[in-house]
Amino acid sequence: MQASFWQQKWQNSELGFHLPEPHPKLVRHIGRLGLKPGDRVFLPLCGKSLDIAWLLQQGFKVVGAEWVQQAVEQLFAELGVEPTITQIGQLSRYSAHQLDILVGDIFAVDADTLGLVDAVYDRAALVALPADKRILYSRHLAAISGFSPQLLISFEYDQSLLSGPPFSVSPEEVKAHYQDMFTLELLESKAIKGGLKGKCPADEQAWLLSAKS
Numbered sequence: 001m002q003a004s005f006w007q008q009k010w011q012n013s014e015l016g017f018h019l020p021e022p023h024p025k026l027v028r029h030i031g032r033l034g035l036k037p038g039d040r041v042f043l044p045l046c047g048k049s050l051d052i053a054w055l056l057q058q059g060f061k062v063v064g065a066e067w068v069q070q071a072v073e074q075l076f077a078e079l080g081v082e083p084t085i086t087q088i089g090q091l092s093r094y095s096a097h098q099l100d101i102l103v104g105d106i107f108a109v110d111a112d113t114l115g116l117v118d119a120v121y122d123r124a125a126l127v128a129l130p131a132d133k134r135i136l137y138s139r140h141l142a143a144i145s146g147f148s149p150q151l152l153i154s155f156e157y158d159q160s161l162l163s164g165p166p167f168s169v170s171p172e173e174v175k176a177h178y179q180d181m182f183t184l185e186l187l188e189s190k191a192i193k194g195g196l197k198g199k200c201p202a203d204e205q206a207w208l209l210s211a212k213s
């Protein structure tokens with residue numbers, strides 16, 4: 001997927017992925033990440049997710065990465081805060097209070113620029129990437145986040161019925177990406193009511209990834 005694909009989605013407000021509430025699986029399973037107040041949570045490919053505001057309200061710091069500047073501008077406008085913007089190489093950093101958003105390609109984010117994180121929350125990030133990029137992404141994400149524990153939400157459906165994104169990522173594929181680095185626990189797997197995009201039956205899965213010691 002090129003940057004232009006996502007820029008067009010944001011320009012045309014084709015934001016079917018954007019939920020009107022914090023993700024119920026985040027709310028249900030956040031406790032499993034073992035976080036303390038003030039800990040910093042990384043949301044790769046964050047869009048303007050309401051999960052960000054919810055995590056801030058719970059007393060966490062948040063850092064996100066998002067390619068599309070328009071998305072990030074909408075995020076700060078909807079939060080009602082004015083960001084301080086700084087340039088770091090190819091990336092811009094939008095910061096306010098307990099929030100940093102790195103604007104640019106996730107693959108341009110390194111561990112120094114990201115800073116220390118205590119957990120990763122991946123919702124609609126792994127599944128937004130095509131298969132060849134998912135292999136690179138899973139290793140890159142683990143490396144830049146210092147193998148922090150991760151709450152991952154993925155979809156599984158018959159890929160022949162619908163072209164992604166979101167792409168179908170089976171439990172076998174999740175394991176192939178992560179099981180050499182993390183211990184994986186499937187927290188829940190539930191059918192999406194009405195199917196994916198109202199078109200095809202799909203399951204949404206929540207995974208807990210804990211670094212192997």
Ligand SMILES: C[S@@+](CC[C@H](N)C(=O)[O-])C[C@H]1O[C@@H](n2cnc3c(N)ncnc32)[C@H](O)[C@@H]1O
Nearest residue numbers: 006017045046047049066067105106123124128
């Ligand atoms: C499916 S949306 C999910 C957004 C958010 N996680 C949510 O739950 O609402 C994927 C987002 O990732 C962004 N994105 C796609 N590829 C990216 C990349 N390589 N680096 C950074 N952001 C990217 C898109 O612009 C889009 O906003």
